[in-house]
Amino acid sequence: MSLEEPESDILATEEQVGVSEGEVDYDELAALLGDTVIDRERHVNAEGFVVRPDEVQDALFALRNEAGFDHCSCVTAQEYDDRYESIYHLKKYDDPTQEVSVVVPTSKDDPVSQSAEPVYRTADWHEREAYDLVGIDYEGHPDMRRILLPETWQGHPLSQDFSGEEPQVVTLREHANPLQEDHRGQDDTDTMFLNIGPHHPATHGVLHIETVLDGEQVADLDPDIGYLHRCEEQMCQQGTYRHQIMPYPDRWDYISAGILNEWAYARAAEDLADIEVPEYAQVVRTMSAELCRIASHMLAVSTFALDIYGDFTALFMYGIRDREAVQNILEDLTGQRLMFNYLRLGGVAWDLPEPREEFFEKIRDFVDELPERLAEYHDMMTSNEILQMRTVDTGVLPPEEAKSYGATGPVARGSGIDYDLRRDDPYGYYDQLDWDVVTEDGCDNFARLLVRLREVEESARIIEQCVDLLEDWPEDEREIQSNVPRTLRPDPDTEIYRAVEGAKGELGIYMRSDGTDKPARFKIRSPCFSNLQTLPVMSEGEYIPDMIASLGSLDIVLGEVDR
Amino acid sequence: MSSDHTPTADGTETQSTQEARLGEGADDRFNSTLREAFGSTPFILTKFDKFMNWVRGSSMFMLQFGIACCSIEMMHTYAVKHDLDRFGAGVPRASPRQADVIIVPGTIVSKFAPRMKRVYDQMPEPKFVVSMGSCTISGGPFQEGYNVIKGAEEVIPVDIHVPGCPPRPEALVYGVAKLQERIANGESAPVTVKPYELEQFGDLEQDELVDKLADDIDEEDLVMRYNWSDSP
Ligand code: SF4
Numbered sequence: 008m009s010l011e012e013p014e015s016d017i018l019a020t021e022e023q024v025g026v027s028e029g030e031v032d033y034d035e036l037a038a039l040l041g042d043t044v045i046d047r048e049r050h051v052n053a054e055g056f057v058v059r060p061d062e063v064q065d066a067l068f069a070l071r072n073e074a075g076f077d078h079c080s081c082v083t084a085q086e087y088d089d090r091y092e093s094i095y096h097l098k099k100y101d102d103p104t105q106e107v108s109v110v111v112p113t114s115k116d117d118p119v120s121q122s123a124e125p126v127y128r129t130a131d132w133h134e135r136e137a138y139d140l141v142g143i144d145y146e147g148h149p150d151m152r153r154i155l156l157p158e159t160w161q162g163h164p165l166s167q168d169f170s171g172e173e174p175q176v177v178t179l180r181e182h183a184n185p186l187q188e189d190h191r192g193q194d195d196t197d198t199m200f201l202n203i204g205p206h207h208p209a210t211h212g213v214l215h216i217e218t219v220l221d222g223e224q225v226a227d228l229d230p231d232i233g234y235l236h237r238c239e240e241q242m243c244q245q246g247t248y249r250h251q252i253m254p255y256p257d258r259w260d261y262i263s264a265g266i267l268n269e270w271a272y273a274r275a276a277e278d279l280a281d282i283e284v285p286e287y288a289q290v291v292r293t294m295s296a297e298l299c300r301i302a303s304h305m306l307a308v309s310t311f312a313l314d315i316y317g318d319f320t321a322l323f324m325y326g327i328r329d330r331e332a333v334q335n336i337l338e339d340l341t342g343q344r345l346m347f348n349y350l351r352l353g354g355v356a357w358d359l360p361e362p363r364e365e366f367f368e369k370i371r372d373f374v375d376e377l378p379e380r381l382a383e384y385h386d387m388m389t390s391n392e393i394l395q396m397r398t399v400d401t402g403v404l405p406p407e408e409a410k411s412y413g414a415t416g417p418v419a420r421g422s423g424i425d426y427d428l429r430r431d432d433p434y435g436y437y438d439q440l441d442w443d444v445v446t447e448d449g450c451d452n453f454a455r456l457l458v459r460l461r462e463v464e465e466s467a468r469i470i471e472q473c474v475d476l477l478e479d480w481p482e483d484e485r486e487i488q489s490n491v492p493r494t495l496r497p498d499p500d501t502e503i504y505r506a507v508e509g510a511k512g513e514l515g516i517y518m519r520s521d522g523t524d525k526p527a528r529f530k531i532r533s534p535c536f537s538n539l540q541t542l543p544v545m546s547e548g549e550y551i552p553d554m555i556a557s558l559g560s561l562d563i564v565l566g567e568v569d570r
Numbered sequence: 571m572s573s574d575h576t577p578t579a580d581g582t583e584t585q586s587t588q589e590a591r592l593g594e595g596a597d598d599r600f601n602s603t604l605r606e607a608f609g610s611t612p613f614i615l616t617k618f619d620k621f622m623n624w625v626r627g628s629s630m631f632m633l634q635f636g637i638a639c640c641s642i643e644m645m646h647t648y649a650v651k652h653d654l655d656r657f658g659a660g661v662p663r664a665s666p667r668q669a670d671v672i673i674v675p676g677t678i679v680s681k682f683a684p685r686m687k688r689v690y691d692q693m694p695e696p697k698f699v700v701s702m703g704s705c706t707i708s709g710g711p712f713q714e715g716y717n718v719i720k721g722a723e724e725v726i727p728v729d730i731h732v733p734g735c736p737p738r739p740e741a742l743v744y745g746v747a748k749l750q751e752r753i754a755n756g757e758s759a760p761v762t763v764k765p766y767e768l769e770q771f772g773d774l775e776q777d778e779l780v781d782k783l784a785d786d787i788d789e790e791d792l793v794m795r796y797n798w799s800d801s802p
Contacts, residue, residue, distance in 0.1 A: 156717065157681045159783055159793075164716045171716045174779055179684040179768060179792040205682065206689050208634050208664045212641070213682055234682040235638055238715030245714065254711065261639035306642075327649035345643060345736055566638055 025074040031105045036074055040066050048110055051278055051503035055094065055108035060120035063111055064147075067095065067126040075099055076107060077410050079127035081504065081532035083517045084137030086166050091118040091143050095130075096504045096517070096532075100410055100424060103432045103513075108504070113143060122148035129413035129537050136536075140165040140240070155233035155569055165240065198226055205234045209314055209555045212565035216542075216558075218551070225554050228543050232568050239570040243529035248276055248495040249352060252529075257346040259531065260567040263302035263334065264510040266295045266341075269350040274434055275505035275516040276352050280497045285486035286436070287477075288354035293436040294370075294473035295340060295349065297466040302333040303510035304417075304459045304466075307562040311456060312388060314559035315397050322387055329380055332373050339366055352495070354488030359477065367474050374467045374474075384460060389453075398452035402545040402557030405450060412544070413537040416512025417462065418561055421455035423448040428508040440472045452553075452560040459562070494524050504532075511535050511562060533567040619756065626670075626696070627658075627753035630746075633669035633693065634662035637676025640703035640736040644675045647739040659746050666692040671749070673742070674728075677705040677712055678719040684794045687768055690726045698753065700745050701728045704735045711735065719796070729758070768792045 025036040033054045037044055043066045046057035058066045070076045076097040083094040095109040113120045122145035123130035134145045135154040142163035145151060153160060157177045162169045198221050205215040213234035219227040239255060246252040256268035270292060277284060284292075309326020316322070334344050339360050341349040349356050360366050388394050404414070409422045419426050427444040429437040445461040447454035499522035506515030512534030521527035538561050545561075546554035614621075632654075636644065647654050654660040663669040666689045678686060690697070701722045704710030709720040722728055729752065732745035752758075772789035774780050787793065 159786060160680075161779065161782075169716070174777075175680060175796045176771075176774070176779060176783055176787075177680050177684060177794045177796055178771070178787055179688060179794075205685050206635060211636075213637055213685075234679065234685070235677065236679055236681070237638075237677045237712040237718050239712075241715060242712060258639055258711065261642055263642070324650045327646060328651070331646070331651050344738060345639065 026105065031107060033107070036070070036107060039069055039073060043069075048108070048502075050108055051501060052505060053096075053106035053108055055110045055502075057110045057112065060111050060113045061146075063095075063109070063121040063123055064126055066109055067097075067123050070097060070107065070109070071126055074107075075101070076105075078103070079123065079129055079133075079413055080415075080506065080513060080537075081515055081517065081530065082123070082130060082133035082137055083504070083528070083530040084141040084143050084165075085519065085528040085530075086141055088167075090115060091141065093120060093134075093137060093143055094502075094504075094517070095123060096515070100419075100426050103426070103428060103506075106504075118142060119144045119146050121146050124148055127413065128408075128411040129540060132536065132540050139163065142166045153233075155236040157233070164238070205231075210558065211310060211563060214539075214558075214563070214565055214568070218554070220551060223550050225546050225549055225551055228546055228554065230539055230542055232539070232565070234569065235565045236569040237566075240529050240531060243531075244526055247524045248280065248497070248526065249491070249493065249524070252276075252526075253350065253352075254346070254348050257348060258566060259533065259570060260303070260509060260511060260514070260535070260564045261345065262306050262510070262564055263330065263337075263345060264299050264564075265345065265347040266292070266299045266337075266349055267303075267507065267509045268514060269347070270296055270435070271505075271507045271509060271514040271516050273350045273352060274507055275503055275518055276495075278505055279501060279503045279518055279520065280352070280495050282353045282491055283489045284354055285489055287480060287485050288487050288489075289436045290473050290476050290480075291355050291359065291487070292350065293440070294470055294477070295337065295347075295355075296435070297469045297473075298333050298337055299347075300466045300510050301463050301470075302330050302337075304463050305330045305333070307417075307510075308384065308388070308456065308459055311556075311559040311562070312394075314555050315394055322384070325380070325383060325387075336366075336370055336373060339369065351488055351491075353491040354486075356487075358485060358487050363478075367478055370470060370474055374471050377463070377467050381460060381463060389457060389460065395453065397553070397556060398456060398560070399449070400451050400453075401549060401553040402452040402455075402560060403450050404541055404545050408544050409541060412541045414512070414541055415537065416509070416534050417455055417458045418512065418538045418541065420444070420446045421458045421560075422450045428506055428513060432506070434507060436473070436476075437469070440469055442468050442472075452556050455560040455562075496520075496522060496524050498522065506532065509534055511564065511567065512538060514567075531570050533570060535561075535563040535565075535567045536570075539563050539568055623756045624754050627750040630659040630671045630698075630750065630753075631669045632659060632662045633666055633672045633689070634664050635672055635674070635689065637674065637678065637682070638705065640675035640705070643736040643739055644673055644702060644742060647742045652739040652743060654743060654746060657743065657747055657750065659750065666690075667694065669693055670696065671698045671700060671746075673700045673702050673746075674706045674722045674726075675702040675736075677710065678722060678725065679715075679717045680719060680794070680796050681717075683719050683725045683796075684768055684792065686722075687725050687794075696758075698730075698749055699726055699728045700730045700732060700742075700749055702732045702734075702737055702742055702745070704733060707731050707733060725794075768794055 025032050043058050043062045044056045048055035078098040078100050080098050081096040085092055090112045093111045097107050099105050111120045137143050139153040139155050159176050161173055198219050201218045203216040204210040205213040215231040217229045242255050243252050256272045257265035259268050305326045309323045312322035338344050341347040404422050406422045406424050409419050425446050430444050442465045445458050447457050497520035502519045504517040506513045515532035517530040518526045519528040545557040706722040709718045712718045730745045730749045732741050734741055771787045771791045771793045
């Protein structure tokens with residue numbers, strides 16, 4: 008590591024460049040970047056450096072290599088009246104509270120900026136999405152084409168001049184066979200092209216994987232997404248902060264992770280508009296969110312078993328049985344089985360159901376039975392030799408690759424990356440409870456399975472502690488919502504990027520307000536989108552059934568990948 | 571058991587008319603209460619069509635087809651607790667060629683609509699469609715999305731709509747039971763107008779857009795022409 012500033016020598020032995028006393032020192036970073044910075048901005052979460060569009064890579068390389076920002080969590084693109092803008096939200100895997108944004112403006116008539124793909128591999132898909140929806144072109148990008156919308160789509164829907172009135176023509180055969188292109192220059196005729204999906208039982212939804220096989224091994228693989236792109240960002244940009252946005256997060260990651268997603272929006276909006284949340288509501292949120300995590304992991308584990316063993320087997324039924332139990336509890340709490348719509352800005356919608364004792368009893372019963380049920384899973388899965396043969400050392404994702412692709416959640420933790428926003432960037436009531444972050448070093452399909460099963464135990468621990476707290480909570484202090492104005496109008500040009508630990512990983516939201524009661528730009532950073540990018544790394548050279556297992560172990564939800 | 575011989579008071583065995591007609595043959599294990607229910611005549615007289623419809627309704631092969639959030643509730647409907655199999659409709663088939671009912675559980679977007687049409691086309695006749703959730707009725711919460719098709723009916727004909735976002739498993743069970751009832755009665759859905767029929771690109775009306783795309787798309791490629799503002 009080269010130190011540009013001799014003054015920081017003493018500190019630098021322990022701390023990285025640009026950090027003093029555990030906080031990011033933006034002035035020092037600015038000095039590190041030198042002339043590439045043309046301006047500085049303040050966002051709510053971090054400072055932003057405005058960088059010339061042809062010097063993006065220099066700035067990002069410096070920040071990554073010298074200041075240690077190794078996690079590009081999101082790329083937000085948007086159009087202003089006078090310019091286009093891409094924002095790279097950078098973080099550190101070691102300490103996600105240390106953030107910095109790199110803002111790249113480009114002109115209206117020629118929106119071209121340098122691609123960040125050589126620095127962070129994850130930028131590949133993020134920039135394609137920015138091109139697809141907003142219309143910014145990235146120079147030096149390896150594969151600049153649409154990602155969510157059909158190839159033949161006309162216009163860029165989140166740009167200002169898009170009108171939905173134009174007709175569109177969509178072809179059935181969207182993509183040409185990639186054989187020729189991928190194997191250019193080789194007279195390799197032994198390969199076979201295979202479409203998996205978009206309607207296929209093993210793809211966990213409407214995912215299309217273009218696969219090139221060499222015998223039974225995967226020679227090349229390209230996930231084709233967008234079959235469930237239902238304009239979530241547009242929907243949120245049309246909704247008012249206070250009431251109209253909250254129902255949508257439930258539908259991003261719809262595997263019962265509703266409250267976790269709602270929390271992502273609640274956290275971002277609360278920080279944007281400076282809203283306090285009463286402690287009691289935080290405990291309720293923490294408890295219900297962890298219930299959601301259990302439900303979500305149960306489905307992940309049981310469908311993973313499905314991918315490996317075949318048709319509707321016992322484990323799948325076990326998973327569903329346990330999910331039904333969680334869903335019953337959540338239904339008592341929220342009135343819904345799947346789309347909870349329970350969180351509100353500044354708290355939750357209503358208090359726990361009466362009689363409270365009965366409700367607590369129900370949760371305790373569930374938590375008490377859980378170890379026994381988990382033992383069943385361990386009996387049938389993790390200690391099953393066949394499953395071990397199929398999953399140990401298959402779908403290997405080395406930690407460096409995982410970081411470069413921005414993997415988070417169980418996928419990262421299965422590769423030994425100790426990254427969990429509940430602990431590292433605390434919110435809710437997590438920092439006052441006693442629980443552990445689960446990591447495994449296997450980097451393979453088995454490790455990811457283990458992480459999920461063990462996380463269920465940790466969630467149960469959290470829930471138990473929350474129930475203890477709630478039981479003893481004095482009756483007159485049960486404040487479920489703080490006072491929030493009927494219409495929220497955050498100050499114009501406030502920008503924020505905030506994330507929570509969703510069921511699948513870091514679920515972040517970027518919002519920019521323009522002084523009205525609706526966000527001017529609403530961008531969702533979905534963990535599955537980044538995690539799915541690692542599939543080629545995990546599967547190339549592996550057998551095709553192992554590719555299916557890897558896909559299952561990633562636990563993607565297409566609603567969240569495509570948004 | 572009706573096939574058992576009934577000893578009379580004097581010890582000789584007499585046969586009831588029913589037993590006589592049933593004759594030897596059927597092993598006890600194959601007997602059913604249904605057979606008993608037919609009374610003295612183990613024959614049924616019915617119209618072939620009616621019988622076929624009854625059979626069709628009583629044993630339906632569902633297509634294993636998941637799109638969005640609603641498919642999670644659909645999985646719960648198939649699995650323990652709700653167990654759609656109790657109604658003779660619970661064995662999902664992975665291939666459309668083996669299925670006769672398709673439940674459409676989720677939001678349909680422009681890129682997926684032609685695929686869904688193709689899956690539907692691959693199912694053998696007679697085939698039935700249950701649309702599950704508000705999205706397949708009208709686009710649901712995403713109706714205003716630039717990319718969202720406003721209902722499954724724009725692409726394929728639908729027999730039963732199950733409203734909800736998502737419908738509870740009980741609602742889906744009810745929808746399927748209703749479909750079975752309709753099939754048993756020989757009713758079918760009115761043929762709906764399908765504005766987004768797949769066409770060959772060469773058959774599309776020539777206009778600016780078609781001219782522009784002519785370089786990228788083959789004449790024979792199947793395409794869907796989609797206009798957000800046109801749909802109902
Ligand atoms: S109807 Fe509701 S639950 Fe069903 S797919 Fe649409 S948004 Fe999801």
